[in-house]
Amino acid sequence: MASTEIIDRLRQTLRQGQQAMADWEGGELAVAAVPGAGKSTGMAVAAAIAIAKFQLHRQQQLVIVTLTRSAVSNIRKKVLAHLKELRLPSSAFTVSTLHSLAYTIANNHRELSGIGETTIVSEAQKLRLIRSAASLWVKENPKIYALLLEGRGFDGEDTERLRRQTVLRTDILPSVGREAIANAKSSGLSPDDLRQVTASDDSNILEIAAGIYEIYGRLLKQEKAIDYDDMILGALKVLDNPEVRRHWQEKIFAVFEDEAQDSSPLQTKLLEILSVSHRQGTQQEVKNLMRVGDPNQAINSTFTTADPRFFNDFCDRCHKLGRLLPLKEAGRSTQNIMQAANYVLSWVNHHYSKTNENNEVNKPFYPQKIHPVPEGDPQKNPDPIDRGIEIHLGNEIATIEEEVELIGKRIVQLLQQNPLLSIAILVRQHNQGQFISKSLAWLTERHNIKIYDVEQSDRQSRVPMDMLAILQFMERPHSPDNLKAALEVLKGRQKISSQQDLNELASTPEKFLYPTLIDAPLSEIAQEAQAKCVGLLRAKIELPLYNLIPFIAFTLYDDEAGLLATADKLGDHLNQQLIGNYSMHTVIESLKEIVESEKFEAIEGENHEDRYIVSGQVTLIGLHKAKGLDWDVVFMPFLHKRICPGEPYIPESNKFLGDFGIAEVTRIQIGAIIHHEPILDAQRAWQKCTYVKQAEEFRLLYVGMTRAKRLLWLSAANSAPFGWNTLENRSDRVEPCPVLPALQKLVATHPRF
Numbered sequence: 108m109a110s111t112e113i114i115d116r117l118r119q120t121l122r123q124g125q126q127a128m129a130d131w132e133g134g135e136l137a138v139a140a141v142p143g144a145g146k147s148t149g150m151a152v153a154a155a156i157a158i159a160k161f162q163l164h165r166q167q168q169l170v171i172v173t174l175t176r177s178a179v180s181n182i183r184k185k186v187l188a189h190l191k192e193l194r195l196p197s198s199a200f201t202v203s204t205l206h207s208l209a210y211t212i213a214n215n216h217r218e219l220s221g222i223g224e225t226t227i228v229s230e231a232q233k234l235r236l237i238r239s240a241a242s243l244w245v246k247e248n249p250k251i252y253a254l255l256l257e258g259r260g261f262d263g264e265d266t267e268r269l270r271r272q273t274v275l276r277t278d279i280l281p282s283v284g285r286e287a288i289a290n291a292k293s294s295g296l297s298p299d300d301l302r303q304v305t306a307s308d309d310s311n312i313l314e315i316a317a318g319i320y321e322i323y324g325r326l327l328k329q330e331k332a333i334d335y336d337d338m339i340l341g342a343l344k345v346l347d348n349p350e351v352r353r354h355w356q357e358k359i360f361a362v363f364e365d366e367a368q369d370s371s372p373l374q375t376k377l378l379e380i381l382s383v384s385h386r387q388g389t390q391q392e393v394k395n396l397m398r399v400g401d402p403n404q405a406i407n408s409t410f411t412t413a414d415p416r417f418f419n420d421f422c423d424r425c426h427k428l429g430r431l432l433p434l435k436e437a438g439r440s441t442q443n444i445m446q447a448a449n450y451v452l453s454w455v456n457h458h459y460s461k462t463n464e465n466n467e468v469n470k471p472f473y474p475q476k477i478h479p480v481p482e483g484d485p486q487k488n489p490d491p492i493d494r495g496i497e498i499h500l501g502n503e504i505a506t507i508e509e510e511v512e513l514i515g516k517r518i519v520q521l522l523q524q525n526p527l528l529s530i531a532i533l534v535r536q537h538n539q540g541q542f543i544s545k546s547l548a549w550l551t552e553r554h555n556i557k558i559y560d561v562e563q564s565d566r567q568s569r570v571p572m573d574m575l576a577i578l579q580f581m582e583r584p585h586s587p588d589n590l591k592a593a594l595e596v597l598k599g600r601q602k603i604s605s606q607q608d609l610n611e612l613a614s615t616p617e618k619f620l621y622p623t624l625i626d627a628p629l630s631e632i633a634q635e636a637q638a639k640c641v642g643l644l645r646a647k648i649e650l651p652l653y654n655l656i657p658f659i660a661f662t663l664y665d666d667e668a669g670l671l672a673t674a675d676k677l678g679d680h681l682n683q684q685l686i687g688n689y690s691m692h693t694v695i696e697s698l699k700e701i702v703e704s705e706k707f708e709a710i711e712g713e714n715h716e717d718r719y720i721v722s723g724q725v726t727l728i729g730l731h732k733a734k735g736l737d738w739d740v741v742f743m744p745f746l747h748k749r750i751c752p753g754e755p756y757i758p759e760s761n762k763f764l765g766d767f768g769i770a771e772v773t774r775i776q777i778g779a780i781i782h783h784e785p786i787l788d789a790q791r792a793w794q795k796c797t798y799v800k801q802a803e804e805f806r807l808l809y810v811g812m813t814r815a816k817r818l819l820w821l822s823a824a825n826s827a828p829f830g831w832n833t834l835e836n837r838s839d840r841v842e843p844c845p846v847l848p849a850l851q852k853l854v855a856t857h858p859r860f
């Protein structure tokens with residue numbers, strides 16, 4: 108077949124909107140698509156057609172960028188298949204994450220980027236450096252630190268001072284540093300840029316943030332290391348050089364970006380520079396840049412600098428130039444699942460809109476509805492299974508146990524009717540996944556239904572970190588930092604109550620571990636925590652060293668989810684690695700290396716999406732990871748108001764600084780600098796942060812709902828644990844996510860549902 112015919116045929120596989128992507132003739136194009144519209148599918152075909160049409164090759168390539176490594180491999184696979192059909196060279200395109208693209212550029216011109224013989228820090232190393240930066244900041248800024256310690260309601264008592272010191276050093280200051288670095292650095296702001304603005308309440312939060320950020324930079328330099336943001340900055344520095352810039356611009360014919368709603372300003376800048384193409388024989392420049400995204404699926408903005416506003420601005424700009432392509436039709440789900448998602452969108456926009464300081468109305472969602480595909484589309488909206496939507500709230504389900512039991516029974520029924528269905532249960536938190544995994548073990552035992560617990564591998568990758576924290580505590584139990592880290596691990600593994608202030612316990616290790624008669628007695632739950640810690644210390648004295656890892660594993664993990672087996676494997680790995688040199692010190696050092704290089708995860712192997720969507724299998728997966736995927740049946744349990752959209756929460760132990768979280772305030776204030784807005788005082792910044800978080804939580808619900816093709820189950824039992832860290836502390840009549848009762852009523856009464 109001639110290539111024009113193949114192109115034509117490929118084009119015919121697309122729906123109208125996607126065809127417009129494939130018809131791209133150069134220049135800027137914004138594609139704002141609804142969930143399931145076929146962005147990624149459309150982009151892959153558009154890429155292959157562009158390669159054919161513009162006769163691209165190794166020296167003039169199409170560059171595709173996306174957010175995650177798994178998305179990279181998905182798109183690459185699709186484009187390669189189309190190119191094979193077209194008999195075109197695979198060297199005509201590259202697919203990478205933004206970071207690896209930046210690294211390639213920065214690394215190709217080390218003399219310009221300044222990255223030299225450096226290493227890239229892992230997330231764990233970065234966190235360690237931020238903690239060190241916070242400790243150094245305390246030493247170098249005694250005056251501001253003293254003010255923080257005073258905070259409010261300080262009566263000069265020693266125990267309270269020690270408690271506050273622990274909270275500040277182990278929790279609050281590192282969080283402020285993390286926010287400063289995550290937000291300022293990836294937007295190209297320097298520590299001095301933070302110092303040059305003042306909040307309307309004259310608070311010095313930005314000064315503190317700038318200080319920790321600056322010291323972090325110093326530490327990175329000392330370690331001859333760079334972080335991910337440095338790669339982007341390095342690449343931009345390289346591209347400042349006109350000759351080098353021209354070289355890359357000539358090599359890259361065009362840039363296609365997927366998941367554009369998740370890019371930061373610097374990342375966008377990088378793509379804009381790279382996409383510039385020079386019209387032959389003229390000075391004229393055009394940007395060959397296609398950016399595809401969905402502002403309603405922006406779910407990373409509360410922990411990265413991603414902000415859908417940047418993509419929205421790009422869409423607005425393109426709209427004015429007649430270069431905005433809305434993809435409003437989606438063929439993934441049944442009509443009523445899409446209607447339910449549309450209903451959530453408008454209900455939330457109506458009830459949760461907010462006027463900001465510039466008198467603009469902010470809404471959690473971009474008002475874009477999902478429409479079914481028209482007659483004759485290559486993909487037909489599927490038929491629902493039964494009614495397509497099932498909503499069960501507190502009037503029907505009393506407890507979370509009952510809720511999961513019902514889900515289990517429904518799964519058995521569904522798979523009996525059709526063993527080929529793919530099924531997912533989406534959770535918001537790890538511990539919810541753990542609970543489901545345990546509660547549904549009978550599905551496998553009695554019905555041979557496979558449950559693939561995606562989060563389990565995440566939980567397993569925490570094993571080396573847990574071991575490290577406990578061994579460091581065993582080695583130096585009198586360090587408040589070590590004690591707090593060990594208590595955190597015990598709390599995370601639900602071995603001690605989460606209803607206590609760990610800072611208070613950790614701030615005076617001796618008093619806590621070995622109190623004398625004159626010390627105030629510990630509460631009952633603190634005594635329990637103390638017994639666990641003392642038990643660990645006793646084991647260190649009584650057991651041979653190589654038995655410690657199994658002992659800690661039995662203390663921390665129940666016999667579930669393969670954690671004991673993972674600990675075993677880790678123990679064997681250390682035994683082999685340290686033959687003849689096995690000591691507390693060497694074990695700790697090896698564990699540090701494993702944690703910081705994230706090596707153990709590599710030993711465990713990588714996860715592939717092909718394993719997530721399998722006929723007859725139940726996939727248990729976190730909402731963030733589920734983005735981009737779809738299943739025939741999707742269950743979303745535990746949808747309570749406390750989680751979706753969540754409520755503002757400041758731990759009692761942190762309130763001495765005010766009724767706001769200072770890390771969150773840091774994020775909002777830096778965001779204001781980026782967007783050239785007035786810097787809000789701490790109280791108002793906190794309110795804004797609460798709003799931003801709630802908006803994102805609703806979008807996460809929307810992303811979850813739109814993963815379902817034929818049946819969507821939403822539920823919230825009448826009673827639920829308070830924070831999911833412990834299942835014991837439950838309350839009754841826990842409110843469901845506020846949109847659910849309204850949606851349930853609509854589904855029950857409206858004939859279209």
Ligand SMILES: Nc1ncnc2c1ncn2[C@@H]1O[C@H](COP(=O)(O)OP(=O)(O)OP(=O)(O)O)[C@@H](O)[C@H]1O
Pocket residue numbers: 120121122125140141142143144145146147148149401404438439485486734735736737813
């Ligand atoms: N033209 C088409 N013909 C047939 N199936 C299609 C077409 N376009 C997309 N699909 C299918 O629809 C589903 C959604 O497509 P895709 O993953 O590309 O959408 P998306 O817009 O990237 O989704 P989201 O961002 O919501 O995850 C996939 O199962 C895909 O195979």
